[in-house]
Amino acid sequence: MNPARIVRVAPSRQGVVWIEFDDGLAGEYDLRLDAADAPLLAPMRDASYFASVSVGSRGRSFGWTLDAVGSEIDFCADAARMAIETRATALLAERHTQHAAE
Numbered sequence: 001m002n003p004a005r006i007v008r009v010a011p012s013r014q015g016v017v018w019i020e021f022d023d024g025l026a027g028e029y030d031l032r033l034d035a036a037d038a039p040l041l042a043p044m045r046d047a048s049y050f051a052s053v054s055v056g057s058r059g060r061s062f063g064w065t066l067d068a069v070g071s072e073i074d075f076c077a078d079a080a081r082m083a084i085e086t087r088a089t090a091l092l093a094e095r096h097t098q099h100a101a102e
Contacts, residue, residue: 005059
């Protein structure tokens with residue numbers, strides 16, 4: 001099985017990015033807690049910096065200033081995918097529970 005690759009990433013709102021994978025999965029990935037607590041991620045709190053997010057090499061990551069070795073901030077495609085899938089599953093379970101209760 002080939003790992004899914006990111007084909008598009010864009011800011012959704014401050015601290016949250018919209019990610020699309022080559023297999024059609026898409027969703028929001030919330031980075032606000034990470035950026036709030038980690039000094040190395042402090043640049044992400046700046047709106048213009050955050051808006052410069054891009055897809056990394058071969059779609060296996062996304063991040064900021066990816067061409068500035070030593071200054072880049074990057075995130076793994078697999079971790080983002082797991083978070084998006086987990087959120088989607090939780091939303092489906094919540095909807096199912098609501099419909100079952102009606």
